[in-house]
Amino acid sequence: MNAPARPSLPRGLYVLCDDTVRPELPLREKAAGLLAGGARVVQLRMKRTPLREALAAAREVVAACRRAGAVCLVNDRVDLALLSGAHGVHVGDEDLPAEEARALLGPEALVGVTVRGLEDAKAARAAGADYVGLGPVFGTTTKQVNAPVLGLGGFAAVVRTSPLPVVGIGGVKLENIAELAATGAHGGAVASDVLLAEDLAERVRRLSAAFDRGAQGASLVGGDV
Ligand SMILES: Cc1ncc(COP(=O)(O)OP(=O)(O)O)c(N)n1
């Protein structure tokens, strides 16, 4: 029997299509800009959109991502991920546990889990996660995070030994994403730096290119995972 076809999480820039940053711009327009710039991983993060609107937005954004060949993950809501046909979910401490998300979504879905350190990453692997979102790497004003800022050194230490691919989040921007990638991170998750840009597509291109440059440096010195 064939193994289930779970997509792998593309390496590189990971963008948040977020309704809390620049809330006046509709999610579908944000997604269109991000995808026009070549975004390959889009997380739909809806914290202030009423549930039925969120379902409609999820269906639109997932369909647009699929047309563009991008992976779309829904933040928090396993129900919306299922109903919209998303590739998976990203869950944290206040969401369904990863095991339950996996049980509901099945083996073909991607499940990402928020972690604060190495022990959390080991637990996420045991729970069936595919990758971890580790942060905050830098200070952020997008969300009040109840965990210390790791800094690049603290982040890199977890990346080196994590049993799962690590996506860095929190204050990641054009000025620091190459350094983040050079730690061997699998991805760099960005919300405000890209969503506040005048030209979202151009910002995606620049962030992606900077990540790839940093990752190339990491692989040259043997720091790649
Ligand atoms: C890639 C990535 N990493 C971490 C988070 C944070 O998720 P969570 O802890 O559930 O917090 P909210 O995003 O729900 O506020 C993330 N969204 N993405």
Ligand SMILES: Cc1nc(C(=O)O)sc1CCOP(=O)(O)O
């Ligand atoms: C949603 C989120 N989670 C974080 C965590 O550390 O768990 S930091 C964060 C905000 C990311 O937004 P920006 O790119 O604007 O800093």
Ligand SMILES: [Mg+2]
């Ligand atoms: Mg959450």
